[in-house]
Amino acid sequence: MIKKFIDRLLGKAAAPEAPPAAPTIPLGQRVEIPAEEHRIDPRLLDENAVRVVRTLKDAGYEAYIVGGAVRDLLVNLRPKDFDVATNATPEQVKSLFRRAFIIGRRFRLVHVIYGRGREHEVIEVSTFRAFMDPAAAEPVSGNEKTARHEVADQRRVVDASGRVLRDNVWGPQIEDAARRDFTINALYYDPTTQIVVDYHGGLADSRARVLRMIGDPETRYREDPVRIVRVVRIAAKLGFEVEPATRAPMRKMAALLANVPPSRMFDEMVKLLQTGHALKSLAELKKQGLDQGVFPVLDAAFRADARHPKRDEFIRFALEDTDARVNDGRAVVPSFMLAVMLWHDVLDRWAQLKKDGEAPFPALQQAVDAVFDARIGDISGRGKLGGDMREIWLMQPRFERRTPAAARSLVAQARFRAGYDFLRLRADVGEIESGLAEWWEDFHLGDDDEREAMLAELKPASKRVHRVASGSTEAAASAAEPEGDDEATDEAAEAAESATDTAAPAKKRRRRRRRPAGGGAPSAPAAAE
Numbered sequence: 001m002i003k004k005f006i007d008r009l010l011g012k013a014a015a016p017e018a019p020p021a022a023p024t025i026p027l028g029q030r031v032e033i034p035a036e037e038h039r040i041d042p043r044l045l046d047e048n049a050v051r052v053v054r055t056l057k058d059a060g061y062e063a064y065i066v067g068g069a070v071r072d073l074l075v076n077l078r079p080k081d082f083d084v085a086t087n088a089t090p091e092q093v094k095s096l097f098r099r100a101f102i103i104g105r106r107f108r109l110v111h112v113i114y115g116r117g118r119e120h121e122v123i124e125v126s127t128f129r130a131f132m133d134p135a136a137a138e139p140v141s142g143n144e145k146t147a148r149h150e151v152a153d154q155r156r157v158v159d160a161s162g163r164v165l166r167d168n169v170w171g172p173q174i175e176d177a178a179r180r181d182f183t184i185n186a187l188y189y190d191p192t193t194q195i196v197v198d199y200h201g202g203l204a205d206s207r208a209r210v211l212r213m214i215g216d217p218e219t220r221y222r223e224d225p226v227r228i229v230r231v232v233r234i235a236a237k238l239g240f241e242v243e244p245a246t247r248a249p250m251r252k253m254a255a256l257l258a259n260v261p262p263s264r265m266f267d268e269m270v271k272l273l274q275t276g277h278a279l280k281s282l283a284e285l286k287k288q289g290l291d292q293g294v295f296p297v298l299d300a301a302f303r304a305d306a307r308h309p310k311r312d313e314f315i316r317f318a319l320e321d322t323d324a325r326v327n328d329g330r331a332v333v334p335s336f337m338l339a340v341m342l343w344h345d346v347l348d349r350w351a352q353l354k355k356d357g358e359a360p361f362p363a364l365q366q367a368v369d370a371v372f373d374a375r376i377g378d379i380s381g382r383g384k385l386g387g388d389m390r391e392i393w394l395m396q397p398r399f400e401r402r403t404p405a406a407a408r409s410l411v412a413q414a415r416f417r418a419g420y421d422f423l424r425l426r427a428d429v430g431e432i433e434s435g436l437a438e439w440w441e442d443f444h445l446g447d448d449d450e451r452e453a454m455l456a457e458l459k460p461a462s463k464r465v466h467r468v469a470s471g472s473t474e475a476a477a478s479a480a481e482p483e484g485d486d487e488a489t490d491e492a493a494e495a496a497e498s499a500t501d502t503a504a505p506a507k508k509r510r511r512r513r514r515r516p517a518g519g520g521a522p523s524a525p526a527a528a529e
Contacts, residue, residue: 026215027131027178028186028199035194038203040073042191048114049082050191052123055096057192061088062173064188064197066126071184074206075238080275084125085188089170093125100125130171131178174199181220181227182234182246183212211235212243221249225256229268232288236272236280242288251289269295270334276326278319278337296375301341310429311344317425335388336418338376340425345371346393360397368393388415395419396426399440404455411444420444 049065056063063086069079086093090108094100099113110125173188177199180186184206188197196203205212211234213220213227221227228250235242257265272281282298285291291302301315318340325332349367354360368390376386396419398410410416420440427437443454 026200027174028214030174031198033196033198033203038074038196040070040189040194040196041076042194044073044076044078045191046079046082046121046123048112048121049084049123051114052084052097052112052125053191056084056086056088056093056125059088059092059096061086061092062128063088064190066188067180067185070187070189070196071202071206071234071238073189074184074187074203082123084123085128085173085176086125087128087170087173089127090125093127127170128173128176129179130169131175173197178214180214181224181230183214184234184240186214209238209240210243211238211240211246213246217246218249218253221253222256225253225260226264226268228254228257228290229265229272229294232284232290233268233272233275233281236284237275237277239280247288254290254294257294265295269297273319273337274322274326274332274334276323278323279316282319297338297341300345300375310431313429314343314425314431315340317428333388335385336392336422338385339389339392339422342371342375342389343393343422345375364394364397388418391415392419392422396423399423399436402439402455402458407443407451407455411440416444 045065049069053063053065063084065082066085067083069082072079088096090102090110093110093112094102097112101111101113103109103111107126107129112123112125114121114123177186177188183200183202185202186198186200187202189195190197200214211231231242231246231250234240272278272285282291282301285294285298286302292299301311318337322332322337346364346367349370350364353363353366358366372386391413392415395410395413395415398406399419413419420437423432423440424437426432427434439454443451446454
């Protein structure tokens with residue numbers, strides 16, 4: 001400081017400051033770890049993944065099981081998916097397998113298919129990639145949403161924020177390891193020799209239960225902002241702590257997620273909710289300060305100004321049940337969980353529209369549309385997801401009208417079970433009367449005689465409208481049904497049935513679900529079927 005002051009007094013020009021040094025390429029050093037040290041259990045391996053590795057090696061190429069599969073094997077978990085990395089190009093890989101397809105533009109991969117129909121399995125095979133220096137890549141002024149025409153014929157492209165839009169330059173394994181995100185994901189396992197290849201201390205970090213970024217974390221988040229979400233998901237799944245330098249830039253860099261295509265962000269959110277550790281994932285999002293502004297759907301779940309005291313319990317029960325289903329190997333679909341997350345947004349808008357004078361059922365339809373626009377956006381047009389969510393919500397007031405024609409019509413619907421499971425969750429948190437959910441469970445599970453007996457018991461009170469507790473749905477019966485299913489028709493049908501019904505009603509069998517000890521969520525075995 002003194003020297004600079006004297007130089008200024010004497011009129012000496014200050015030397016120009018050197019530009020900041022570019023991040024060095026963290027190539028690491030190859031370490032081969034034998035089976036007695038890494039202790040991976042070969043019984044956890046997938047035979048098709050091993051077959052892919054053997055086929056590639058027999059053809060003269062290098063090949064390893066890689067990434068998350070090795071990470072999970074090291075902590076004695078059976079991986080859900082197995083990926084393979086090789087020095088063979090996508091075209092060379094494809095030529096070795098009868099059912100193999102080259103996919104992807106951002107990263108070209110090969111999917112090797114085994115089996116058919118729902119039982120088919122996909123082994124994803126990637127080619128070793130060269131470490132990418134962002135300064136050497138072709139820059140574009142837009143992002144992946146706005147610059148598609150500029151990147152179409154390029155092999156290596158970054159956008160204005162440093163995000164990698166194309167990366168299809170092949171390289172040696174040591175560089176492939178350097179371009180991976182975390183040290184525990186940069187491990188290569190050869191099932192034929194049982195050797196683990198480690199370049200960045202991934203095995204040590206796995207044993208220390210630490211999640212550490214390879215290289216400069218801020219640069220790596222710029223390359224792919226979705227890594228921010230991946231930190232949360234992996235830390236929640238494995239119970240690992242995020243290393244301080246890896247955590248430090250996360251909140252600042254989260255703004256870059258706005259440039260990620262909505263479809264990719266949607267897929268990442270589904271992984272958070274439906275990979276068996278949803279509750280831990282949401283807790284980790286809060287812990288890392290990412291509970292607002294990342295996923296619009298989850299913003300609704302995290303709202304601090306929620307008007308419904310049962311909202312948190314409602315979501316917790318649903319997440320507990322989803323985690324249990326995944327861990328039991330049962331199928332789940334995103335529509336049910338998304339309907340849970342946004343239900344109280346729907347209730348708020350529905351109540352306001354009814355207060356403004358709108359009829360109950362049209363008000364519900366308008367509320368659903370408004371929530372889709374605000375929270376789902378263009379994702380609502382993807383397949384049947386939006387339709388399933390709407391059906392679950394619009395079914396709720398119809399459960400309150402238990403006339404014979406309405407009951408038979410409702411229970412015959414394809415999405416009845418999902419709608420009922422949603423009703424059951426609402427009853428479990430006290431949002432509606434538990435007796436309503438119990439009646440529908442008995443009616444759904446009963447045989448024809450039992451159903452007729454249950455409907456006969458309702459006839460003296462057929463015009464009663466069931467009111468819900470805690471200020472939730474209060475749909476008028478006439479507004480809760482589609483046009484053409486009016487009460488006069490139901491009453492005429494009931495009168496005809498009563499005139500010919502001479503047999504004594506069959507005794508009902510109760511099949512009510514019981515909440516397990518400890519206050520956890522009840523089982524909802526068909527919530528996603």
